[in-house]
Amino acid sequence: MISFTQFVLLLLLRSKKHISSSMVYSILLLVTRKPGMSWPDFKHHWETQHVPLIKRFVGDDFPLSHTRHYFERNNDDKPNVTYGNPHGVDFDALAILTFSDRDHHARFSEKLSNQETHELHIADLEKFIDLGRFKQVMIEGTEATGRDGGMVGWRFVGSV
Template sequence: MTFTVLITVWRKPGMSMEAFYDHYENVHMPLIRELAGDKIPISHNRLYVERTGTELKERMVQPSECGDGIDYDAVAELNFEDEAHNLAYWKVLYAPEAQGRLTEDEYKFMDRSKLRIVSMYKKELMIRNDFHAGKDSVEKYSFLPHGKFA
């Protein structure tokens, strides 16, 4: 069973969302890939909070709840083969030879005082394909729970 970690990330005060995104994607993620090597997670998905005003609320089913009270700027979801893989990843990133470079970079674009990391108990994946058994091949999408909803 995979092991999932969620990280909430706040921008460095005064940094634009565009600069935050650019640094995260084009500087920080390549550094993570370099430092983690073969301990890199199975996936490292980054989701950025959209704050575009009233037009965003008009696109949502429950507009009164759209983004209200949300002060973080991104959520990262890291998926590992198992808990041992997760621990190996963090051990590599926080080894003395890597930690300094990682921490130095984090201070360039994020507010580390607010950074939060949490492991998730269980993750169930549901995708549209699950409702149409046989539409896509099991070989092509072997990581998906084929037939679960058939």
């Protein structure tokens, strides 16, 4: 028989295994494909070459999720902006990389920037994106509301 204190500690330890949306740390990437690269080739390279390369470089420090959102294209091969002024919307995709915390992100970044991987990482990026237009933005917090009105957190993406 365990004591009440042991029971509470056990509950706390178990709850630490579940990551809440307030604990995760995310970055947003705004990505423009390399000039002259076709839309299908851009997506194909990111999915079949770049992501596997990153996974190989960082191993267990790969993000909890690396979600890529590709913008729908119109007849002029521009992002299909359906509301507002399309001026300045010149990105082809955005990605959200979600980490368990800042330390997880730091380990990921360190592995990508070490002498062994940095040059290979940049060389691969140059094959499919326009690095001069690439943007990375740190995300302070994430809130998501499900269809039923409840909060769903970062785990909602792709779970439907």
